[in-house]
Amino acid sequence: MNNNPFLEKPNCILCGPSEERILFQKKSPAGEIFTLVRCNGCGLQYVSPRPSEEMMTRYYSNSYFTERTDRGYNNYFSPEIRNEIERVFTLNLTDLDFFNYEKSLDGSKHSLDIGCAAGYFVAYLANRGWDAEGIDISSDCISFSQDALKLKTECNDYLVTDYSEKFHLITLWASIEHLHNPQRVIEKAYNDLHENGRLYISTCRVGGVNAMKLFRKKWRFYNFPEHLYFFSHRTLAQLLAAHGFTIERYVTYGSGIGAPGSFIKRIADSVVKRFKAGDMMIISAKKL
Secondary structure (H helix, E strand, O other): OOOOOOEEOOOEOOOEOOOEEEEEEEEOOOOOEEEEEEEOOOOOEEEOOEEOHHHHHHHOOHHHHHOOOOOOOOOOOOHHHHHHHHHHHHHHHHHOOHHHHHHOOOOOOEEEEEOOOOOHHHHHHHOOOOEEEEEEOOHHHHHHHHHOOOOEEEEOOHHHOOOOOOEEEEEEEOOHHHOOOHHHHHHHHHHHEEEEEEEEEEEEEOOOOOHHHHOHHHOOOOOOOOOOEEEOHHHHHHHHHHOOEEEEEEEEEOOOOOOOOOHHHHHHHHHHHHOOOOOEEEEEEEEO
16 A cells, blocks of 8 residues: 555556556656556556655656756757757657648648747747747746747646637647546547647657567656556557547558667668657547
8 A cells, every 4th residue: 555645656558457567667767666557458658656746746856957958958958959859849740740731721821849848949939920929837947938939838737728719720749648637638629629629749659560679678768657558559549539539541660770860760660650659659640
């Protein structure tokens, strides 16, 4: 039994209360030990027990975005990181057929980026003429997006935020794995979208033929407790279908092999994308 008042034991978001199997335990950078489990019913992987939402703010201080190396960024606010993120956005948007979808829209185009961080995707769409908004729980990121980039962003919890108009596009770029209640976010996104709107999600991928199997518990995305959920294509599709969505496009990419910019990495990334074996996936979903 968990006696730590700052930890909580979640049920599976797809099956509810269900039996689960322990996969392994791993330390956080602070030395805390967290456990990854898999639901015996659907196969969804998640951290259990996990920090409460109130406790999670300690993991998203400014240093999370400025001092990480092995866990992600080395100064997220730098122009170099922004350029790289925008490069990846453009590739992802091409794979998801975004530019044709954008052309099909008449009049004003309204978007929301959930977990917008510094607001780079908000800026990307704003520069393309969108009425672009973003929301994030990191006050450091939102301050940067508002002060340095002059964006329409908000430091708040999406689940308690109301919007006066519907969105043509809602995005969750590398965000859904961080959420305590991804099922509630997907449900709300359904209600916040236009009938012909699109939901874009990128997240790390488990299951199937996958580059992550080379690394096991040392996989680059097994970052506990910032990452709480690990979806396969099947479990993500199941979550979306349960809340009224169907996947119209699905692409995998990324190998985690080789140093950034290296020949080995370029080859490995090309191979896994061609054979749908990437450890990242992007999807475009629309309402049923």
